Amino acid sequence: MLRELRHPNGDPEVLAAQSMKEHIKVCFCVEPNFQVRLKNKLQLLTLGIGGVGVISAYVSYSPEVAASYGVGLLGSLAYLRMLGNSVDSIQTQGAPVLVKGAVGQPSLLIPVALVMIYNRWNGIVVPEYGLMRLELIPMLVGFFTYKISAFVQAIEDVLQGWDEVEPGSLGNSLPTSE
Numbered sequence: 573m574l575r576e577l578r579h580p581n582g583d584p585e586v587l588a589a590q591s592m593k594e595h596i597k598v599c600f601c602v603e604p605n606f607q608v609r610l611k612n613k614l615q616l617l618t619l620g621i622g623g624v625g626v627i628s629a630y631v632s633y634s635p636e637v638a639a640s641y642g643v644g645l646l647g648s649l650a651y652l653r654m655l656g657n658s659v660d661s662i663q664t665q666g667a668p669v670l671v672k673g674a675v676g677q678p679s680l681l682i683p684v685a686l687v688m689i690y691n692r693w694n695g696i697v698v699p700e701y702g703l704m705r706l707e708l709i710p711m712l713v714g715f716f717t718y719k720i721s722a723f724v725q726a727i728e729d730v731l732q733g734w735d736e737v738e739p740g741s742l743g744n745s746l747p748t749s750e
Contacts, residue, residue: 610725611656617721618648625717629710640690640707644714647686652718654679686711 622645630638658677693706 607659611652614718614721614725615649615652617724618645618652618718621720621724622648622714622717625714633710636704637707637710639704640710641714643689643706644686644711645717647682647711647715648718651679651682651715654682683712683715686715 626638626642629641690706690708690711697703698705
């Protein structure tokens with residue numbers, strides 16, 4: 573009897589299509605431009621938080637730290653853009669893109685590129701032209717600004733979902749021991 577409950581009867585292709593429709597409804601929240609708005613919101617949130625970070629680094633530390641943080645922030649924005657493009661390609665091309673895995677993700681090269689920029693800037697540009705030095709730690713902190721914006725977005729989504737829960741509905745969903 574339990575086996576019958578776990579495995580629904582019917583044509584597997586029809587069941588897969590129904591499951592995919594349900595998955596799309598859940599993932600894309602039934603709004604046609606949800607992903608586009610989410611990507612834009614994450615970009616703007618990252619830019620805003622990063623802007624505050626650059627200004628506070630300039631005021632609290634030095635122009636070199638602020639410039640380094642700004643370079644990392646640009647890397648963060650590029651990373652978010654590439655991540656959004658890879659999600660779009662998964663949506664349009666489907667499962668074959670997932671098979672490539674992390675090896676084919678050019679967005680993973682952004683932190684490597686930041687370290688290379690740091691190395692070449694301080695090794696070639698600073699001695700040659702006398703410009704300000706970049707610092708690695710503020711660059712990496714600026715790069716990880718996208719994590720803060722993603723965390724803020726997740727908290728906002730949870731709070732919006734919490735507002736939509738009816739009072740007393742959580743208590744009714746708990747299993748009872750009878």
